[in-house]
Amino acid sequence: MARTFYVTTPIYYPDSDLHIGHAYTTVAADAIARWHRLHGAKTFFLTGTDEHAQKIERRARERGQEPAEFVAEMAARIRRLWDRLEIDYDDFIRTSEPRHQRVVQEIFERVYRQGDIYKAHYRGWYCTPCETFWLERRLEEGCCPDCRRQVEFLEEEAYFFRLSGYAGRLLEHIEANPDFIQPPSRRNEMVSFIRGGLEDLCVSRTTLTWGVPVPFDPRHVVYVWFDALTNYLSALGYGSADPADQERYETFWPADLHLVGKEIVRFHAIIWPIILMAAGIPLPRKVYGHGWLILKEGKISKSTGNVIDPLVLVDRYGVDAVRYYLLREIPFGADGQYSEEALVARTDADLANDIGNLLSRTTAMIERFTGGRIPPPGTGDRVLADAAADAREECTRAMDGLQLSVALGAILGAARRGNKYIEEQAPWELAKAGATARLDSVLYDLAELQRVLAVLLKPFLVQASAVIWEQLGVGDITVATHQDLEWGRLVAGTPIKRGKPLFPRIVSKGADR
Ligand SMILES: [Zn+2]
Numbered sequence: 001m002a003r004t005f006y007v008t009t010p011i012y013y014p015d016s017d018l019h020i021g022h023a024y025t026t027v028a029a030d031a032i033a034r035w036h037r038l039h040g041a042k043t044f045f046l047t048g049t050d051e052h053a054q055k056i057e058r059r060a061r062e063r064g065q066e067p068a069e070f071v072a073e074m075a076a077r078i079r080r081l082w083d084r085l086e087i088d089y090d091d092f093i094r095t096s097e098p099r100h101q102r103v104v105q106e107i108f109e110r111v112y113r114q115g116d117i118y119k120a121h122y123r124g125w126y127c128t129p130c131e132t133f134w135l136e137r138r139l140e141e142g143c144c145p146d147c148r149r150q151v152e153f154l155e156e157e158a159y160f161f162r163l164s165g166y167a168g169r170l171l172e173h174i175e176a177n178p179d180f181i182q183p184p185s186r187r188n189e190m191v192s193f194i195r196g197g198l199e200d201l202c203v204s205r206t207t208l209t210w211g212v213p214v215p216f217d218p219r220h221v222v223y224v225w226f227d228a229l230t231n232y233l234s235a236l237g238y239g240s241a242d243p244a245d246q247e248r249y250e251t252f253w254p255a256d257l258h259l260v261g262k263e264i265v266r267f268h269a270i271i272w273p274i275i276l277m278a279a280g281i282p283l284p285r286k287v288y289g290h291g292w293l294i295l296k297e298g299k300i301s302k303s304t305g306n307v308i309d310p311l312v313l314v315d316r317y318g319v320d321a322v323r324y325y326l327l328r329e330i331p332f333g334a335d336g337q338y339s340e341e342a343l344v345a346r347t348d349a350d351l352a353n354d355i356g357n358l359l360s361r362t363t364a365m366i367e368r369f370t371g372g373r374i375p376p377p378g379t380g381d382r383v384l385a386d387a388a389a390d391a392r393e394e395c396t397r398a399m400d401g402l403q404l405s406v407a408l409g410a411i412l413g414a415a416r417r418g419n420k421y422i423e424e425q426a427p428w429e430l431a432k433a434g435a436t437a438r439l440d441s442v443l444y445d446l447a448e449l450q451r452v453l454a455v456l457l458k459p460f461l462v463q464a465s466a467v468i469w470e471q472l473g474v475g476d477i478t479v480a481t482h483q484d485l486e487w488g489r490l491v492a493g494t495p496i497k498r499g500k501p502l503f504p505r506i507v508s509k510g511a512d513r
Contacts, residue, residue, distance in 0.1 A: 006257070008259065012050060030045065034459035051067075053210075109215050160203065254283060331405050351503040356503040358422075425438075447490055452484075
């Protein structure tokens, strides 16, 4: 049976346009999904929108729209953003869809029937913008500890989920499965949070109408957790009578990777596994909480209004430059500072100088010295063959540990080795001296190195990798597999198609930033 891989992003609130922070998570998930597809895994990549929230209902009414109409428009805008960033997802789940609501109701009712959901009165502090209830002791100077806004005191009848009863089982699971919460710093945070004691969770509201009704008590609407987190199951067709759904669920659950920002690790590493335990469903294999992009002014956040529009960046620099910058600049898992200057510097140094230059120098020399055709390979040194093999190995090890920046660094290192090899071998001198066999060998190896590196780059640089293959005359990279990483597949005599520079330098173009 083929290896399978199921990766998810969080579902995003469609209350306003998404910013570079959402793009960061989604581009990373896309690169990871593409990497697994390239390596022959049957892969399912899920993203979507979390559409039931009080603030969404409010935003819709402010605009004179029904919530359903508003979220449909916003979800379409989000899908257009993902199209521009070439996010190749397999499904886009919207929590207002009937296929999702059925699963929410089924799981809510099942957990209720077996006794882990009970009715009580909720009394407590509530932050409306964050849609979060807070215990008095977690407030900071009487305000929401997340957004620092005023909280209000609420009292209402509500259903509660018995989170407290599962702390021991969850700790055992985390201990027995060291990979379950990653990176280790996040695991340590979660372990101490659980040890601090879990409070039962309010999981229904009577003051909302925009949401999934509690099936056995329709005055109540399912509140946040059971609605949002279950998207990872409903998109697979969990509990459906349709054989295609059943097969998809059997194939892909449990999820291999829930990729989330570190601010929502707690929901995915504590609440979600406990919901699954209570419902008798296997737990996901890994929750990975990546770090934040920080602006000089602080954390990027919709509620504080300092956002960067990824569409503007794609228009200005191209999709590959944006994808590359996001995945290369910041060690995955850590926080890092975002700046447009750094994006430009990365693009010019790594993409234009190293990768782009290598291609244009190589194709220029093949045109000039071997009639525009790939020369026959030689039996000379193995410098570039070894560089390609090392890059492949390092890249694979890095991707296994979700170290996307390290993976890209390995590819870049091999491209730099290629440029250095040109200086060392000085093919123009070989041509002058009539050392034809040596010249052929050098040019073949340079072209072959880039054919292999393009395959490694394919999950990250979706356009440039295709252009490298085109210019080398190799063909369509969309059908490439991991078998194309083998050295020596480039066929002598293939005509190259020299083209425009892969990444024109931004700064020398006279841009003002
Ligand atoms: Zn708040």
